[in-house]
Ligand SMILES: Nc1ccccc1C(=O)C[C@H](N)C(=O)O
Ligand SMILES: [Zn+2]
């Protein structure tokens with residue numbers, strides 16, 4: 324049987340998209356038009372590396388942590404499980420246990436079903452500090468979530484980020500899972516090769532297996 328189609332789980336990068344409060348907005352514009360160059364249109368982008376669907380490098384929250392160009396690309400390609408945890412204020416070991424995620428290398432959490440991408444969400448599901456040890460125990464290496472962060476918007480301690488990092492679990496944020504059924508998929512969500520960066524936008528896609 325022919326393989327199923329790839330599903331785009333990335334936020335479109337638009338000049339209207341909401342980004343983290345106070346952070347650099349995303350903007351695309353033509354810096355040179357075909358009339359100006361006599362040959363081609365040339366675009367430019369300005370953005371925080373945390374705009375839209377992106378990965379965090381550990382350097383984002385740890386001076387000693389790996390930067391984007393040092394990340395293992397195998398983390399971002401391979402099998403993944405989507406589970407539905409909508410309706411929780413926070414998610415930790417207790418909420419994940421019923422799903423039986425033993426041996427799942429990449430776990431994608433659906434926490435919401437209707438998100439307006441032009442407005443920064445007032446409230447979103449966050450992860451608790453016991454999540455890192457639990458995911459490590461189960462063999463999870465990448466945690467993806469459909470929220471702007473695994474920690475609350477006003478967090479300074481970044482407890483969920485550190486809990487994941489201390490347990491070698493890498494972070495993918497702002498994926499779009501509204502129309503995605505829970506189940507097993509292949510995932511590709513490769514960061515750009517940005518030297519020295521603390522994060523990178525990704526084009527994240529999944530295909531049922
Ligand atoms: N831009 C920021 C400015 C200040 C504090 C956090 C951010 C974040 O982007 C958080 C991010 N999305 C994260 O959880 O990794
Ligand atoms: Zn981030």
Ligand SMILES: [Zn+2]
Nearest residue numbers: 379472473496
């Ligand atoms: Zn983050």
